[in-house]
Amino acid sequence: MSISEKDWREEQVRVDEVTTKIAGQVERLEAQFGETKADMVDIRKHFWDEVTLNFSNMEEVMDTYFSIKQQADVLTERERSYRNSAAAAAKLRRMIDSPYFGRIDFREAGEPKEEPIYLGIASFVDEASDTFLIYDWRAPVSSLYYDYPPGPAVYQTPGGDVAGEMTVKRQYVIRGHEIKLMFDTGITIGDELLKQVLSRSSDAQMKTIVATIQKEQNRIIRDDSHRMLIVQGAAGSGKTSAALQRVAYLLYKHRETLKADQMLLFSPNPLFNSYVSTVLPELGEENMQQTTFQEYLQHRLGKDFEVEDPFQQLEYVLSGVNDPDYAARMEGIRYKSSVSYLNAIRAYYELLGQEGMAFRSIRFRGRTVVAAGTIKERFYSYDRSIRLPNRIVLLRDWLLEQLASFEKDEWKKAWVEEEIELLSTEDYQRAYGKMRRMNRAQGREVSFDDFEKEKELLARMIVQEQIKPVKNRIKNLRFVHVQALYRQLFQEEGVGRSLIASNELPPLWSHICKQTLERLERSELAYEDATPYLYLSELLLGFQTNTSVRHVIVDEAQDYSPFQLEFLKRLFPRARMTALGDINQAIYAHGSVLHELDPIVALYGPEQTEIIRLTRSYRSTQEIVEFTRGMLPGGEEIEPFQRSGEKPTMKVVHSTNALHEEIARDVESLRAEGFASIAIIAQSAEESAAAYEALRERLELRLITKSSPSFEQGTLVIPAYLAKGVEFDAVILYNASKAQYSREEVRKLFYTACTRAMHQLRLYSLGEPTPFVTELARDTWEDRTHEEANR
Numbered sequence: 001m002s003i004s005e006k007d008w009r010e011e012q013v014r015v016d017e018v019t020t021k022i023a024g025q026v027e028r029l030e031a032q033f034g035e036t037k038a039d040m041v042d043i044r045k046h047f048w049d050e051v052t053l054n055f056s057n058m059e060e061v062m063d064t065y066f067s068i069k070q071q072a073d074v075l076t077e078r079e080r081s082y083r084n085s086a087a088a089a090a091k092l093r094r095m096i097d098s099p100y101f102g103r104i105d106f107r108e109a110g111e112p113k114e115e116p117i118y119l120g121i122a123s124f125v126d127e128a129s130d131t132f133l134i135y136d137w138r139a140p141v142s143s144l145y146y147d148y149p150p151g152p153a154v155y156q157t158p159g160g161d162v163a164g165e166m167t168v169k170r171q172y173v174i175r176g177h178e179i180k181l182m183f184d185t186g187i188t189i190g191d192e193l194l195k196q197v198l199s200r201s202s203d204a205q206m207k208t209i210v211a212t213i214q215k216e217q218n219r220i221i222r223d224d225s226h227r228m229l230i231v232q233g234a235a236g237s238g239k240t241s242a243a244l245q246r247v248a249y250l251l252y253k254h255r256e257t258l259k260a261d262q263m264l265l266f267s268p269n270p271l272f273n274s275y276v277s278t279v280l281p282e283l284g285e286e287n288m289q290q291t292t293f294q295e296y297l298q299h300r301l302g303k304d305f306e307v308e309d310p311f312q313q314l315e316y317v318l319s320g321v322n323d324p325d326y327a328a329r330m331e332g333i334r335y336k337s338s339v340s341y342l343n344a345i346r347a348y349y350e351l352l353g354q355e356g357m358a359f360r361s362i363r364f365r366g367r368t369v370v371a372a373g374t375i376k377e378r379f380y381s382y383d384r385s386i387r388l389p390n391r392i393v394l395l396r397d398w399l400l401e402q403l404a405s406f407e408k409d410e411w412k413k414a415w416v417e418e419e420i421e422l423l424s425t426e427d428y429q430r431a432y433g434k435m436r437r438m439n440r441a442q443g444r445e446v447s448f449d450d451f452e453k454e455k456e457l458l459a460r461m462i463v464q465e466q467i468k469p470v471k472n473r474i475k476n477l478r479f480v481h482v483q484a485l486y487r488q489l490f491q492e493e494g495v496g497r498s499l500i501a502s503n504e505l506p507p508l509w510s511h512i513c514k515q516t517l518e519r520l521e522r523s524e525l526a527y528e529d530a531t532p533y534l535y536l537s538e539l540l541l542g543f544q545t546n547t548s549v550r551h552v553i554v555d556e557a558q559d560y561s562p563f564q565l566e567f568l569k570r571l572f573p574r575a576r577m578t579a580l581g582d583i584n585q586a587i588y589a590h591g592s593v594l595h596e597l598d599p600i601v602a603l604y605g606p607e608q609t610e611i612i613r614l615t616r617s618y619r620s621t622q623e624i625v626e627f628t629r630g631m632l633p634g635g636e637e638i639e640p641f642q643r644s645g646e647k648p649t650m651k652v653v654h655s656t657n658a659l660h661e662e663i664a665r666d667v668e669s670l671r672a673e674g675f676a677s678i679a680i681i682a683q684s685a686e687e688s689a690a691a692y693e694a695l696r697e698r699l700e701l702r703l704i705t706k707s708s709p710s711f712e713q714g715t716l717v718i719p720a721y722l723a724k725g726v727e728f729d730a731v732i733l734y735n736a737s738k739a740q741y742s743r744e745e746v747r748k749l750f751y752t753a754c755t756r757a758m759h760q761l762r763l764y765s766l767g768e769p770t771p772f773v774t775e776l777a778r779d780t781w782e783d784r785t786h787e788e789a790n791r
């Protein structure tokens with residue numbers, strides 16, 4: 001639908017009017033917070049002038065207290081008002097440049113006239129006329145823009161549904177308060193603006209998509225009625241984007257009660273955090289908290305074990321094929337993340353309620369205070385109907401009593417006397433001072449005329465100091481020997497075998513047991529053992545919980561095992577969860593929760609769970625999507641967005657030298673074509689490092705490793721698993737050979753790597769190419785093997 005000259009002029013006039021008003025408002029706000037700031041400085045400077053200090057009697061002390069409090073309250077109030085006006089001004093300042101991106105004209109049923117509604121990143125009300133010149137994209141009425149083409153339409157409000165007719169739907173690109181592009185959308189016309197947006201260059205950081213949110217994505221963003229929202233979406237279908245706009249939406253909708261730091265995003269790797277960190281600030285919202293599951297495991301288990309991270313595990317899976325233990329490890333990885341193992345651990349916990357608990361003796365200075373056997377006896381003497389973690393609490397209290405009675409006579413022991421003699425004058429003085437303070441705090445004023453009395457007190461204090469760590473260990477329930485209990489599951493005569501249903505027992509179980517025990521012996525915890533170990537420990541000792549987090553978003557959820565999600569549910573008992581994933585990008589060797597949706601749906605039950613599927617892929621050109629989807633069974637369901645480019649290419653070379661020459665030349669030509677972000681994707685960290693070493697002499701480029709702090713624009717060499725979730729203008733697949741990619745286990749990794757490309761995908765193969773490509777329809781890719789280098 002073409003827009004008339006007159007319409008353009010009128011729209012530009014409106015943009016000018018609105019931006020002038022916004023600028024006026026910004027000026028007023030700035031003046032206002034300038035004043036507040038001056039006030040704050042003044043209050044800080046003269047704080048004590050306004051306060052009368054008098055401590056002569058209780059009444060005066062109280063007066064002094066209240067006068068200080070009053071001053072402090074005034075200051076806090078000014079600071080809050082300053083922060084609020086500063087945030088409002090910052091948001092509006094962004095809107096001067098681009099005040100809005102959409103318009104709908106909507107006539108409510110029963111009303112004579114339609115009303116134009118303009119949508120922007122925040123609402124703007126004209127103070128003079130008290131009318132909304134711009135509506136926040138998250139306002140109830142704004143959902144019409146995302147959900148309907150022109151015609152009959154309905155939106156929901158807290159007061160009920162509002163039906164009517166949409167007569168115009170218009171999209172704008174406004175920059176520097178000038179309309180650059182403007183489209184009217186009809187039923188038959190595709191999304192012009194989306195096409196424009198998608199053909200741009202990729203960025204080192206993700207961008208907001210508010211102007212072009214698609215209907216099915218809008219469902220994800222606005223779903224507020226389920227405890228668990230699962231999004232299963234193809235590569236590039238906007239899962240992460242939708243999740244981030246969802247955070248912004250929820251912060252807006254629940255602005256009175258929900259704060260950004262009550263929302264937590266679990267991302268696939270630390271690099272990803274920097275990639276998505278600009279989206280919310282761009283929308284004028286604060287960033288949510290971000291972490292990785294590994295960070296949490298490390299925090300909880302890092303003191304006791306060397307905890308393997310998922311990337312180390314994956315490197316082994318990729319490169320350890322010739323290791324004699326490989327098959328057992330692979331089977332172990334799969335089994336230890338399965339529902340069957342989760343059930344076995346739960347059954348183990350039940351069993352431990354009856355028998356088999358393991359404890360550590362309580363010892364002090366090499367002597368046993370309470371032996372492990374005695375602790376065990378005591379534990380099983382408690383009523384079996386008391387829940388196991390509660391019995392442990394009873395045990396803890398009992399052990400503390402035992403320790404206290406042990407401590408009572410300890411000060412008379414010879415070692416204490418020796419310790420006193422060994423005290424330097426300084427230590428003595430310090431101990432003496434401390435003793436006096438302690439006594440005073442307990443209301444005892446002791447005179448130290450009596451040498452014997454003084455020595456006794458000192459001796460008691462020495463014992464108290466030394467016994468403190470033992471007491472703390474008891475308080476922290478360290479007397480429960482979780483390591484031995486976990487080990488027990490794998491011991492030859494152990495219980496593991498009996499707990500696992502015989503048809504579920506992995507064939508290589510004995511070998512898995514041997515491997516696991518050897519590793520535990522070295523105080524190492526394999527990635528596949530880390531969550532089960534922690535889960536068992538929490539079942540026994542009580543789950544640690546975080547009740548302040550209200551919303552947990554799990555990105556790349558296909559990489560989580562049922563254990564891990566169960567864990568998150570327990571850890572955040574008051575949170576809703578959004579899990580985003582793509583089963584086709586499940587790169588780890590373990591089973592994925594998304595594979596069969598059952599375990600993930602079972603987490604909160606089907607009534608509280610909503611599943612949304614996204615099949616349209618926005619990232620890559622139609623040619624790249626047609627190529628990559630062929631690699632997957634059922635891939636034909638993935639729909640490309642109509643944006644054309646070149647077909648992916650494959651070039652076979654026969655020496656590493658030729659490989660590097662060709663890649664270097666290709667990068668130069670891609671740069672010359674204006675592509676700013678180019679990734680050379682290798683299979684593993686090892687291969688990336690080798691590629692980087694060889695290419696750095698020929699090209700300016702950066703190597704990305706798991707400890708790189710952020711992505712930057714430019715040419716990168718990166719292992720496939722770190723490129724997850726991220727995108728590049730052009731992707732060069734470093735060595736798509738049969739030797740590297742033929743096992744089924746790496747198909748998804750290969751798919752993930754190829755789907756990172758937005759505009760160009762070029763594959764190189766040293767020797768025979770991967771069957772993942774050669775078995776694809778021949779018209780989906782181009783063979784450039786026999787082309788001259790200088791095409």
Ligand SMILES: Nc1ncnc2c1ncn2[C@@H]1O[C@H](COP(=O)(O)OP(=O)(O)OP(=O)(O)O)[C@@H](O)[C@H]1O
Binds near residue numbers: 198209212
């Ligand atoms: N509605 C939209 N408007 C504009 N761009 C969009 C839209 N939806 C998705 N995109 C773009 O498509 C690309 C892919 O989106 P995103 O990274 O969110 O997908 P994803 O499903 O998380 O992908 P993957 O699973 O492959 O990591 C991004 O560049 C994003 O900006």
